[in-house]
Amino acid sequence: MIRLHDVTLSYRGRTGEVTALAHTTLKVEKGEFAAVVGPSGCGKSTLMKLVTGLIRPTKGKVEVDGADVTGPVKIAGMAFQAANMLPWRSVIDNVMLPLEIVQPHRGRLSRERAAYRERAMDLLGVVGLRDFADRYPWEMSGGMQQRASLCRALIHEPALLMLDEPFAALDAFTREELWVVLRDLWHRLGFTVILVTHDLREAAFLADTIHVMSARPGHIVETRTVDFPRPRPLDVLYTTPFTDLVHSLRNKIAEVRQA
Amino acid sequence: MRITAEDLTPVAFTLAIFVLWELACILFRIDSFILPAPTAVAAAMVQYWWPLLKNSFVTLWTTTVGFLLAVAFGIALGIIVGWSRAIYRGLYPVMIGFNSIPKVAVVPILIMWFGIGEIPAILTAFLISFFPIVVNVATGLATTEPDLEDVLRALGASKLDIMRKVGIPRTGPYLRGGGGVGNHRRQCRARPPDGSGGLQLPDAAGVRRPDGARDRGHPHVRGVRRAGKAHG
Ligand SMILES: Nc1ncnc2c1ncn2[C@@H]1O[C@H](COP(=O)(O)OP(=O)(O)OP(=O)(O)O)[C@@H](O)[C@H]1O
Numbered sequence: 114m115i116r117l118h119d120v121t122l123s124y125r126g127r128t129g130e131v132t133a134l135a136h137t138t139l140k141v142e143k144g145e146f147a148a149v150v151g152p153s154g155c156g157k158s159t160l161m162k163l164v165t166g167l168i169r170p171t172k173g174k175v176e177v178d179g180a181d182v183t184g185p186v187k188i189a190g191m192a193f194q195a196a197n198m199l200p201w202r203s204v205i206d207n208v209m210l211p212l213e214i215v216q217p218h219r220g221r222l223s224r225e226r227a228a229y230r231e232r233a234m235d236l237l238g239v240v241g242l243r244d245f246a247d248r249y250p251w252e253m254s255g256g257m258q259q260r261a262s263l264c265r266a267l268i269h270e271p272a273l274l275m276l277d278e279p280f281a282a283l284d285a286f287t288r289e290e291l292w293v294v295l296r297d298l299w300h301r302l303g304f305t306v307i308l309v310t311h312d313l314r315e316a317a318f319l320a321d322t323i324h325v326m327s328a329r330p331g332h333i334v335e336t337r338t339v340d341f342p343r344p345r346p347l348d349v350l351y352t353t354p355f356t357d358l359v360h361s362l363r364n365k366i367a368e369v370r371q372a
Numbered sequence: 373m374r375i376t377a378e379d380l381t382p383v384a385f386t387l388a389i390f391v392l393w394e395l396a397c398i399l400f401r402i403d404s405f406i407l408p409a410p411t412a413v414a415a416a417m418v419q420y421w422w423p424l425l426k427n428s429f430v431t432l433w434t435t436t437v438g439f440l441l442a443v444a445f446g447i448a449l450g451i452i453v454g455w456s457r458a459i460y461r462g463l464y465p466v467m468i469g470f471n472s473i474p475k476v477a478v479v480p481i482l483i484m485w486f487g488i489g490e491i492p493a494i495l496t497a498f499l500i501s502f503f504p505i506v507v508n509v510a511t512g513l514a515t516t517e518p519d520l521e522d523v524l525r526a527l528g529a530s531k532l533d534i535m536r537k538v539g540i541p542r543t544g545p546y547l548r549g550g551g552g553v554g555n556h557r558r559q560c561r562a563r564p565p566d567g568s569g570g571l572q573l574p575d576a577a578g579v580r581r582p583d584g585a586r587d588r589g590h591p592h593v594r595g596v597r598r599a600g601k602a603h604g
C-alpha cells in the first residue's frame with residue numbers, strides 16, 4: 114500500500130540545507146499497523162508529510178496504493194499531538210469537518226446530512242463521546258479532545274490513518290485507554306495505520322511492525338515484526354516477551370542516538 | 373444565571389469613581405470650569421438633553437456608517453493580505469505603521485479636503501476602525517495552525533477551503549475586537565463567542581483581544597463627548 118524507495122528529503126532554509134531523511138526505504142502493507150520510532154528530530158514528521166503528499170521528496174519515490182504521490186493523497190486521515198479542534202464548532206461539527214472537504218462526501222453532505230450525522234454519532238459512541246457531541250471542544254479534557262480528533266481523522270473512512278504522536282500530551286492512564294480505543298477502531302474498520310510515537314510500549318502494544326529510525330538524517334535502521342496474538346489485551350503490557358521487546362527497542366534507539 | 377461578585381465589580385468600580393470624583397470636587401473646591409462634578413454633569417445633561425441627543429444621533433450615524441464601511445473594506449483587504457504569507461509579511465509593517473498614525477492628526481487634513489460636515493466624521497470613524505480590522509482579519513487568516521492546515525490539505529482541501537472553514541470563521545471574534553475603537557491592548561487570543569478559551573496567536577501590535585461587549589459602547593461615549601463640544 115505504501116512504498117518509499119530510497120527517499121531523500123532536504124529542507125532549504127535561511128541557514129542552509131537540512132537533510133531530514135536520507136535514503137529511506139519503507140514498505141507498509143494494506144491493513145497493516147506500522148509504528149515508526151526514533152530519536153527526536155530524525156525526520157518522523159517529515160516522513161508523514163511525504164506519505165500524505167504534503168511535501169515532495171528531494172530524491173526517490175513515494176508510492177501510495179500503487180500510484181506515485183504527486184500531491185495530497187486525499188485518502189488519509191491525520192491526527193497530531195495537539196487535537197486542533199476549531200473552538201467555534203461543536204464537537205460533532207468538528208468531527209464532520211472532513212466531510213465538508215473530501216469528495217464524494219462533500220457533494221452529498223447537504224442532502225444526506227442526517228445519515229452522516231448518524232455516522233459521526235456512531236464513531237463518537239465508539240470513543241465514548243456520544244454525550245458530548247453537541248458540546249464545544251473547550252468543555253472537554255485533553256484526552257477527550259484527542260478522542261474527538263481521532264474521530265475527525267476517521268469520519269470519511271480513510272484507507273490510511275496517519276498519527277503523529279497523537280497521545281504524547283496525555284497522562285499514562287488516558288493514554289492506555291486511547292490505545293484500546295485505537296486498537297478497537299482498527300479492528301473494526303481495517304484501515305492502514307502509520308503511527309509515529311516516542312512511546313515504545315505504545316508502538317509494541319499496537320503495531321504489527323515497528324520501524325526504528327536513525328538519528329538525522331533519518332533512515333530506517335531496523336524493522337521488527339511484533340507477533341503478539343490479537344486481539345491484544347492490556348495485560349500484554351506486563352508479560353515478559355513484551356518488556357523484552359520494549360527493552361531491546363530502547364537499546365537500539367540509545368545506540369542510534371550515539372551514532 | 374446567577375449574578376456573581378465578579379459581575380458586580382464593574383458597576384461597583386464605576387460608582388466608586390463617580391463618588392471619589394464628586395468628593396474631590398467638593399473637598400478641593402475645584403471650579404466647575406476646571407472640572408465639573410458628576411452631579412453638575414448630570415444636571416447639564418438633563419438641561420440640554422435635546423441638543424445632546426440631536427448631536428449624539430449625528431455622531432451615532434456618522435460613526436456607524438464609517439464603521440460599516442471599514443468592516444466592508446477592511447474584511448476585503450484583510451482577506452487579500454491574509455491569503456498568502458508573502459503578502460502578509462510584506463504588508464504587515466506598513467499596516468501597523470499606518471495604524472500608529474494618530475487619527476486626530478489626520479482630522480484637520482480631512483476637514484481641508486472635505487469641509488466641515490458629515491464626510492470628515494465618517495472618514496475619521498472609518499480610519500479609526502479600518503486598519504485594526506485589516507490587521508486582525510489578515511492575522512487570523514495568515515496564522516492558521518500548521519498542523520490543522522496539514523490535516524485539511526491532506527484531505528485535498530484547497531487554499532479557498534481552508535480560508536472558508538478555518539481562516540474566515542476564526543476572524544469573527546477578531547472582528548468584534550478590531551471593530552472596537554481606540555483601546556490598544558497588545559494581547560490576542562481568539563475566543564469563541566462566549567469567551568471561554570480558544571486558539572493562541574502571536575502577540576502583535578494592533579491586534580486586540582476580541583471582547584465586543586465593551587467596545588460596542590464606544591460610539592455612544594464618543595457621541596456624548598462630541599455633542600458636549602458642539603454645544604459649548
Ligand atoms: N519546514 C522545515 N524547514 C526546515 N527544516 C525543517 C522543517 N521541518 C523539519 N525540519 C528539520 O528536519 C528535521 C526533521 O524534522 P521532523 O519534524 O521530521 O523530526 P521528528 O522526527 O518528527 O522530530 P520529533 O520527534 O521531535 O517530532 C529536523 O532537524 C528539523 O529541524
Ligand SMILES: [Mg+2]
Pocket residue numbers: 157158159277
Ligand atoms: Mg515530529
